[in-house]
Every structure is written in structure tokens, then in C-alpha cells.
Amino acid sequence: QVQLVESGGGLVQVGDSLRLSCVASERTFNRYGAGWFRQVPGKEREFVAAISRSGGITSYEDSVKGRFTISRDNAENTLYLQMNSLKPEDTAVYYCAATRTSFAAISSLYDYWGQGTQVTVSS
Secondary structure (H helix, E strand, O other): OOOEEEEOOEEEEOOOOEEEEEEEOOOOHHHOEEEEEEEOOOOOOEEEEEEOOOOOOEEEOHHHOOOEEEEEEHHHOEEEEEEOOOOHHHOEEEEEEEEOOOOOOOHHHOOEEOOOEEEEEEO
């Protein structure tokens, strides 16, 4: 059982940056693909970014391409999401997740989820 704990959310202004972190309980975090998803009330959870086990492959949802960067430090069992040029539409609860597959961009393929961290972008 992998436990994931996110941090780094908060209230920011349009154009600001935030870095989300997600620490995994497993020392073998490098055996899991990982990703970030987000959800706003009344809507389904949506894909934001994914990264392969080694970090060599990444994928992004179109609206965050060029603004967000997903990365991981397997030595520290930590997943990151660097978010730049934030917009009001980025406001959501952000979840990190881990999958036993090497890489996945679909939420149904993820096995473990964090509790979420709120990101609010004010205009």
C-alpha cells in the first residue's frame, strides 16, 4: 500500500507560480508511474500531467503545456508539479497518484491517491 501526501497548494495571484510536492511512503516509488490530476466541485477529476517510472517520459493536458512541469526524485520518493503563469481556471484540488503501470494518463489506471491540496488562483 502506497501512501501519498501532497503539499504546496495555496492562494496565489494570476501569473504567479507554485510548486506542488507529493511524498510517497514507498522506498520503491521508482516502480510506479505517477501523475497529477485536478478536480473542481461538480466536475470529474481531470488529467494534468504524468511521468514514467524513470522520469524519461512525460505527458501533459493541453491547457497546461508550456506552463506546468512534472518531475520526480526517486531517491527522495517525491513527485513534483511546477506550475507557472497560473490562471483562474487552474483553480482546483490537485491530487497526486501512483500507478503500477510504467506510465498512464487515465485516472482509472491509477492505484493510489493522495488526499489532495487546494490551489486557488485569484484574479
